[in-house]
Amino acid sequence: MSNINHGTIFNALENWAPKRLAYGWDNVGLQIGSTLTKTTKVMITLDVLESVVDEAIENDVNLLIAHHPLLFKSIKNIDVHSIKGKVIEKLIKHDITVYAAHTNLDIAKNGVNDLLCEALEIKATKHLLDVYKEKLFKLIVFVPKTHSDQVREALGNAGAGHIGNYSHCTFQSKGQGTFMPQEGTNPFIGRTKELEMVDEVKMETVVQENNVAKVLSAMKKAHPYEEVAYDLFPLEYAGETFGLGRIGSLQETITLQAFSEKVKQTFHIDCLRVVGDLTKQVKKVAVVGGSGEKFLHQAKKMGADVYITGDMTFHHAQEALEMGLAIIDPGHYIEEIMKKATKLYLTNQFANLPVIVSNTNTNPFQFI
Known part of the structure; x- marks a missing residue:
């Protein structure tokens, strides 16, 4: 039994197939359900048909990961007597969440x-x-020498400093920082209204555009200062290209x-x-x-x-x-190759997560 929720699994999938890679007409990510639900069992499928939902119910699955989205376009009503409405009703009644990774998984x-x-x-x-070129930013942060290791590690663990097959890439130079805490501040170093000089490290690293918010949050959490001094600016050259x-x-x-x-x-x-x-x-x-x-x-x-x-x-x-x-x-159905690969990816990410592959054939064609 796993102790993770659906949102944790979605995050892992999006490390493999980021949602930003999907075409604008596509509808990837959460289709039905909740990110907060605790995951008990996952089933991988190419399509979300009623027969697949029945298989999920029979196997006590509460998370379906599909390649083809159940919901491509917005819907104006849910008629439970329609084909799609009946599927949606079953999913909700049995508390089964559906997540789709479509053109983003094609491109990834x-x-x-x-x-x-x-x-x-x-x-x-x-x-x-x-189809997509990643934008990169240069992050420069000034850190007291005593805390440079923990900030550097936090940046790397949050995904900053990835260059090719290398992670945690930074450049550091030593210097002195000055500041004067004003009234109402609670400085980590120094006293109010007194100029303070501190041995600091200027730390530089590269951040992918989609990861800026996460990296800044990790940096501020690891940094000892009440107000963190940093610069962030776009780079002229692009990062990884996806196609x-x-x-x-x-x-x-x-x-x-x-x-x-x-x-x-x-x-x-x-x-x-x-x-x-x-x-x-x-x-x-x-x-x-x-x-x-x-x-x-x-x-x-x-x-x-x-x-x-x-x-x-x-x-x-x-x-x-x-x-x-x-x-x-x-035929279109050869995309089912994603089922076993997705299972392997998730079991490598989450050792105790029960993951199965759907045995339902969703190919509508037969040849006689």
């Missing part, structure tokens, strides 16, 4: 598209399309026919749709999980021999054929 590092590439052994991947889709290479060139068979075997599907000459030699592969037909031209521009995505429509398929870009459409 080690998210859905990276998982698909890893499964297909596509190497040396890069973003098919850059949608991936493009990379197979270890060796193979035919479109052979690669299509590999896709079928990898994702355990009986059949898929292919556009192009099956004898064509392919090596450079672009991937967008879900519906990615709008990125056909980007895949071609970046030199892809073949593009893997779902929900390909007739005219877009014709366009790909005419431009010489092979297409493999294994």
Whole structure:
């Protein structure tokens, strides 16, 4: 039995797939329920259908984590006799919270598209399309020498000073600070109306835009002064870049026919749709999980021999054929790869958290 609440789990998920990465039309995060509820058992699903909710009830689950949001758009009423209304009613009656990580999990590092590439052994991947560049800030804080270690540690633990694969990065220089406490103050050092000189450390570090509030809060909590002297200003260069889709290479060139068979075997599907000459030699592969037909031209521009995505429509398929870009459409459902990966991520984060993967098949298609 875990002793954490849903909000703690949401925070961990957002360290992996920050909500700021989601597209503006998307609706990620809490869908139904509360961040404050104590988590008893988690189930990971691709979709939130009534059959999935029934499975959650049967397994005493009180938190559903989905890839596809239950609520995409705002609703004006909840008719419990409608399909969606019935699902919402069941969730509320059984105190089941729903959280969605959708396009943010597609875009995130080690998210859905990276998982698909890893499964297909596509190497040396890069973003098919850059969509978000992180803004960085320089934080400078002046700390009495006696407390520099604790402030530095607090900054690093709050996420400041991340540069590449290094954390807790700071630069420090020594000097003297002066101040004169005024009436009504309660100074940590010095006396009211007397000028004080203190050996201080000027500490500099880098902070990601989304983490500024957390870092400043941790800094002020660890700092001994009643009023903390610090500077915060934006940097000209950007931080990490995030992108949608991936493009990379197979270890060796193979035919479109052979690669299509590999896709079928990898994702355990009986059949898929292919556009192009099956004898064509392919090596450079672009991937967008879900519906990615709008990125056909980007895949071609970046030199892809073949593009893997779902929900390909007739005219877009014709366009790909005419431009010489092979297409493999294994369907939208291959995004279910996120279920096992999300379970693994959460169990690594929370050792005693019961997490299961939904066994319900939410793929609406069957082939006869």
